[in-house]
Amino acid sequence: MSEEIEQDWLDRKLQEAAPYIEDDGFTARVLQQLPVAQMRWQFLRPLILVGMSAFASALTYVLSDGGRFLLVEMFKLTTIPTLWVVAFALASGMLVMAGGIFAAMSKTTHFQS
Amino acid sequence: MELTDAGLVARVLVDDDQHAFGELVRRHQSTVRGLLRQLTRGDLALADDLAQDAFVRAYKNIRGFRGEAKFSTWLYRITYNCFREDARKRKELVGINKEQWQAELDPQTVDPGLRHDLMHALSLLPLHERSAVLLCCQNGLSHDEAARVLEIPLGTVKTNVLRGREKLKKTLAVWAH
Numbered sequence: 001m002s003e004e005i006e007q008d009w010l011d012r013k014l015q016e017a018a019p020y021i022e023d024d025g026f027t028a029r030v031l032q033q034l035p036v037a038q039m040r041w042q043f044l045r046p047l048i049l050v051g052m053s054a055f056a057s058a059l060t061y062v063l064s065d066g067g068r069f070l071l072v073e074m075f076k077l078t079t080i081p082t083l084w085v086v087a088f089a090l091a092s093g094m095l096v097m098a099g100g101i102f103a104a105m106s107k108t109t110h111f112q113s
Numbered sequence: 114m115e116l117t118d119a120g121l122v123a124r125v126l127v128d129d130d131q132h133a134f135g136e137l138v139r140r141h142q143s144t145v146r147g148l149l150r151q152l153t154r155g156d157l158a159l160a161d162d163l164a165q166d167a168f169v170r171a172y173k174n175i176r177g178f179r180g181e182a183k184f185s186t187w188l189y190r191i192t193y194n195c196f197r198e199d200a201r202k203r204k205e206l207v208g209i210n211k212e213q214w215q216a217e218l219d220p221q222t223v224d225p226g227l228r229h230d231l232m233h234a235l236s237l238l239p240l241h242e243r244s245a246v247l248l249c250c251q252n253g254l255s256h257d258e259a260a261r262v263l264e265i266p267l268g269t270v271k272t273n274v275l276r277g278r279e280k281l282k283k284t285l286a287v288w289a290h
Contacts, residue, residue: 010281014235014251017228018151021143026161030138030168034131 118184125175134175138168141185144252145192151247152196154236163199167192182261186254190262193244200240227285234284241265242277249274 061067116124116133118140124133145167149160171191178187235243241263248259249270256274260267 010278010285011250013227013231013285014246015253017231018144018147018251021146023139023142026142026146026164027135027138030142030165031131031135033165033169034134034172 119180122175122178122180122184125172134172137184141188142168144185145188148189148192148247148252149196151232151235151251152193152240152244155232159199163195164192167195170195182258186258186262189248189252189254190264193262230285231281234281237284238277238280241269242273242280245270245273246277246281250278 064070116136118137121133121137124130125137142164146160146164149163149167150157153160153163167188171188174191178184235246238246244263245259248254248262249256254262256267256270259274260270263270
């Protein structure tokens, strides 16, 4: 028997002599011994975001005299000439349409390639 | 789709997901317990205690796993360290419980006589040769991976595997023909 075949035979027998060991509750015992998962920052992340947003909104409300600037800006809008409003609407519409066409064209190119 | 070991480790790291770690334990418990059974020369209770210790230690130190090696290699290293520390405490007074060891093995795959001789021959090897043979020949680690697990130079691993193999071949010569 050649050296290599002998080596393969030995390795194979060693591998066969190590059969699969059934779990039999081993994993459960390990999991019981693990330290209790600590509350990590990621659980607090949404709370912090919501809290900061609420705080920022409250601060803005207070500093802007109860949102008065909104009323002022709305009033200013009502005084804009009608021609300006029509021009603004037309420009916005064209911009959105151009964006849509560009997106459609790039998608078509993607599918063709 | 089944997650890879690296994916499960990522879940443990990011979400402290103990279920993901449980899956890792389920995947590797057989090889880790098998290795320890042979390192402890068939002391099943001690091997399982050490295996539990190894997995708990792996969980606590999982941030130390950098993904440079396979998860199994990293786990073997922790396992071997657990065994070595325990062996130092016990000063290698690990007994051979051959009857229990043999009873645990499946008689279907290997001739019971051959298995008995193989296990006996393995248990007679000095620890450094036994560890190297078990990792490389039985568990399929490369010499380089085994060197990392055992924390010894690559050349020493190769020598230990070669010598261990030679001794096993001599003992099992009658079975090879």
